[in-house]
Amino acid sequence: MNRVVSAARLHTVGGQSISVPWSVLASALAVNFLIFGTIQAGDGIDEDPTTGGLLALYIATAVVFIQAMNKPLSFALGFGLTRRTYLFGTGLFALAISFGSAVVLYALYGLERASGGWWMSLSFFGALGLGEGNPVVAVLGYAAPMMALAALGALAGGIHARWGLVGVYTSVIVALIAGGAFCVVMFSAHAWTPLGRWIADQPSSALFAGYPWIVTAVAGAGAYAVVRRVAA
Structure with missing residues (x-):
């Protein structure tokens, strides 16, 4: 456990x-303040603005875990850590950063709500209703997508570490073919409307x-299977 x-x-x-991810988020927030502050100072807007700028933190976190499966992995193996230990340690770090970030995001949502959307009715941390309801569920709502993106990032990074750019391009092509096949099946079965209703009802x-x-x-299982066979 100590090695993990x-x-x-x-x-x-x-x-x-x-x-780095939090610097990216701060930059996105500053840009939103500038844009919507300028709009409010001018003609204003009819509805309370909602922005997807919070996604910047999640995307940057995914990039962190893509990188974690390359040079840091080689560094860890050079110091005698096993691939299994490194993967479990990376998973532990992902849990810590996801739930730590979720608590901070929930606190920032509280400030956003108390200030009336940063005094400009802006919904940044409360976009998609992530911060509403039970605090425990709200924190999970912030943390779970980050964990998912971290796992996807680790899988993508593992593919690159094992097979290089050929593996990355191949996986992208396979994903596109699978996505296209899924769309064809959904169109043929006229299933898009029922799927949309099901999602809306969730x-x-x-x-x-x-x-x-x-x-x-x-994705975590995939990353584990791929990275365990990466050459030292």
């Missing part, structure tokens, strides 16, 4: 794995705090 914790701590060296707690864990489990 040591592997997790490797990701905190230099602090970039934490500081509570936000299920969409954001529940289903992403399925993605995390599948």
